[in-house]
Structures are given as C-alpha cells and as structure tokens.
Amino acid sequence: MTTKRIAVLTSGGDAPGMNACIRAIVVASEGAGHTVIGFEHGFHGLLAPNWRKLDSKKVHNIIQRGGTILRSARCEEFKQDSAAKNAAKHLSELAIDAILILGGDGSFRGAKHLSKFWDGQVIGLPATIDNDIYGTDTTIGYYTAIQTAMDSIDKVRDTADAFERIFLVEVMGRHAGFLGAKAAISGAANYAILPELFTDPDETLNDIHQQLSIHRKRYGHESFIIVLTENLWPEGINTLAEKLENLTGGEVRPVILGHVQRGGSPVSQDRILATTLGVEAVRCVEQGKHCIMVGQQNLEPAEVPLEQTWETKKVFSDSLTRTMKTMLNERHSWDLTK
Numbered sequence: 001m002t003t004k005r006i007a008v009l010t011s012g013g014d015a016p017g018m019n020a021c022i023r024a025i026v027v028a029s030e031g032a033g034h035t036v037i038g039f040e041h042g043f044h045g046l047l048a049p050n051w052r053k054l055d056s057k058k059v060h061n062i063i064q065r066g067g068t069i070l071r072s073a074r075c076e077e078f079k080q081d082s083a084a085k086n087a088a089k090h091l092s093e094l095a096i097d098a099i100l101i102l103g104g105d106g107s108f109r110g111a112k113h114l115s116k117f118w119d120g121q122v123i124g125l126p127a128t129i130d131n132d133i134y135g136t137d138t139t140i141g142y143y144t145a146i147q148t149a150m151d152s153i154d155k156v157r158d159t160a161d162a163f164e165r166i167f168l169v170e171v172m173g174r175h176a177g178f179l180g181a182k183a184a185i186s187g188a189a190n191y192a193i194l195p196e197l198f199t200d201p202d203e204t205l206n207d208i209h210q211q212l213s214i215h216r217k218r219y220g221h222e223s224f225i226i227v228l229t230e231n232l233w234p235e236g237i238n239t240l241a242e243k244l245e246n247l248t249g250g251e252v253r254p255v256i257l258g259h260v261q262r263g264g265s266p267v268s269q270d271r272i273l274a275t276t277l278g279v280e281a282v283r284c285v286e287q288g289k290h291c292i293m294v295g296q297q298n299l300e301p302a303e304v305p306l307e308q309t310w311e312t313k314k315v316f317s318d319s320l321t322r323t324m325k326t327m328l329n330e331r332h333s334w335d336l337t338k
C-alpha cells in the first residue's frame with residue numbers, strides 16, 4: 001500500500017469529541033505509515049497557511065478534552081472561489097493527498113467548494129452538537145450536549161419545584177430540534193417547543209396553558225419545565241416568558257443554556273463515535289474515496305455523498321415524534337382528572 005499525506009482540520013462550532021477523532025485519525029494513520037498534518041483555525045488554516053505535523057505523541061492524553069487542539073473558526077472568506085483556489089494551491093505545495101474535515105453541514109459545503117479547485121481526496125466527518133446532518137444517525141458532540149442540557153434541566157427543576165415556577169430552558173440546535181428533543185425526554189420536561197413540532201405561536205401558547213391546567217389539577221401547583229430551541233420563538237425567549245406569565249398568572253423564568261452546551265469532556269458515546277469514524281475515514285483515504293462524509297447508520301459506519309448531507313433535510317424519526325408527543329406535548333389530551 002502506498003503511504004499518503006493526510007491533512008485534518010476542525011471547522012464551525014467546536015464539538016466535544018473532536019479531539020478524540022483527531023487522535024484516532026493520527027493513530028490509525030501512523031500505524032499504516034501515513035503522515036498527518038493538522039491545519040489550525042478551520043479553513044483559515046488553509047489560507048494562511050497555518051499547519052503542523054501531528055504524531056501520536058501530540059495526540060496523547062487528549063481523548064478526554066473538549067474543544068479542539070486544532071482550534072476552530074467560521075471563515076466567511078472561504079465561500080469565495082479565490083479563497084478555495086488559494087487553499088488548493090497550499091495543499092498541492094504541501095503534497096497533501098487527502099483532507100479530512102470535521103464539522104457540520106456548513107463545513108461540508110466548504111469541503112465541496114474546495115474539491116472544485118483541488119483534485120485531492122476530500123472527506124467529511126460529522127461533528128456538531130446539533131446533530132442536524134443528513135446521512136448519519138448521530139454526530140460527534142451530540143451525546144455530550146444532551147448530557148449537559150439534561151444535567152442543567154435537573155438543576156433547574158430544583159428551583160422550579162421549590163418556587164412552584166414555570167421554567168423555560170432554551171437549548172442550542174440552530175434551526176433543528178434534535179438536541180432539544182433528547183434533552184427534553186431525558187430531563188422529563190413537561191413541554192417542548194421545537195422546530196419539528198412547532199405550528200404557530202398562539203396555538204402553542206394555548207396548548208401549554210391547557211396542559212399546565214391539567215398538570216396542576218393532577219399534581220398540584222408545582223414545577224413545569226418547557227424546553228425551547230433557540231431561534232424559534234418569533235420575539236425570543238423573554239417575550240415568550242412574559243406572554244406565559246400573563247396567560248398563567250404564575251412566575252415564569254427563562255434560562256438560556258448557551259455555549260455551556262458546547263463544552264466539557266466528551267461522554268463515552270462521543271469518544272467511541274469519534275474514534276470509530278476517525279479510523280473509518282483513514283480506511284476511506286486508503287481506498288481512494290472522495291467527496292463523502294463518513295457517518296454512522298444503525299451503529300455501522302456509512303459513506304454518504306457530501307452534497308446529500310445538506311441537500312436532504314434530516315427529520316425526526318416516527319418513533320422520536322411519537323415519544324415526544326406521548327411523553328410531553330400531547331399529554332393534555334388524556335383525561336388526567338380521573
């Protein structure tokens with residue numbers, strides 16, 4: 001087997017497990033005699049260029065660390081042809097055979113853009129807390145973010161119970177509700193306002209009010225927790241809190257979890273996913289694969305054409321929708337007064 005020069009970079013929102021993936025790429029490559037070069041600060045690193053050689057000593061003891069040792073960035077400039085051409089020139093000068101790009105769908109668009117001007121192999125690895133990438137069941141970082149959001153909901157519940165308040169907990173996800181759904185299920189929230197289930201603000205308010213009334217009749221005047229995906233409520237979480245206070249006559253407190261959800265040591269599922277995908281990506285390089293994402297479907301590695309990852313919208317599975325409705329949003333339709 002001919003040995004290759006493999007580049008790696010992390011782009012877009014950092015995700016817990018990116019380091020575990022970099023480690024796996026380096027270890028798998030080194031074992032097969034390949035050379036690994038890490039570019040820093042996402043696509044900016046290809047433009048500068050800003051790179052360093054990686055070997056197993058440099059990725060020792062990083063599996064447990066959040067963030068990314070290669071740093072990450074959003075690089076608006078990379079959308080221009082001139083930038084991608086410049087990156088291609090640098091990759092050719094460094095005699096790179098393949099580049100592995102860890103990031104979300106935006107980074108994959110960047111990867112595809114690069115492939116128009118460079119004839120090396122371009123491979124994406126899904127890493128985002130949002131889990132909004134088509135073609136992979138989960139993404140690196142998703143499980144850790146769920147865990148963080150769930151832990152936060154557990155903590156919020158203590159005050160919510162003590163003060164008999166309604167709490168609104170805003171989670172990340174950009175425009176997708178995967179993180180919100182799993183945080184709400186695992187945190188046993190009472191209601192979830194997610195893009196995939198959202199119809200209209202008035203209908204949602206009435207729905208919450210109805211459910212709250214039934215909940216209080218059954219359990220007394222206790223806590224009620226609502227999970228909300230960011231960027232969804234038309235005038236933001238504070239307006240929603242005010243509207244709910246007016247409607248229910250009770251105290252409502254908004255909590256925005258924010259970037260806390262992106263940090264922290266990756267949980268085991270993210271470390272294992274990241275390690276598996278890193279090894280698989282190196283195998284794909286050896287097989288000459290090009291313009292694909294290496295993801296996971298039904299617990300097996302899956303290769304998906306890069307464009308498909310953003311052209312096809314990832315949707316809730318039927319079972320996730322059923323679970324959300326049954327356990328949270330449609331409980332008011334039961335006769336809980338008996």
Ligand SMILES: Nc1ncnc2c1ncn2[C@@H]1O[C@H](COP(=O)(O)OP(=O)(O)O)[C@@H](O)[C@H]1O
Pocket residue numbers: 011012013043073074075076077078079080103104105106107108109110111113128
């Ligand atoms: N259409 C595009 N063409 C070229 N590069 C892109 C394109 N879309 C996104 N990128 C690059 O990918 C980076 C990360 O994308 P972004 O959507 O911010 O995060 P993520 O990859 O996590 O979804 C952008 O800052 C930009 O450098």
Ligand SMILES: O=P(O)(O)OC[C@H]1O[C@](O)(COP(=O)(O)O)[C@@H](O)[C@@H]1O
Pocket residue numbers: 012013014074103104105106127128129130172173174230262
């Ligand atoms: O850190 P920034 O640039 O404010 O971006 C926030 C966004 O990044 C995320 O945390 C992660 O999104 P990406 O992985 O797609 O970059 C989103 O959930 C959130 O909307």
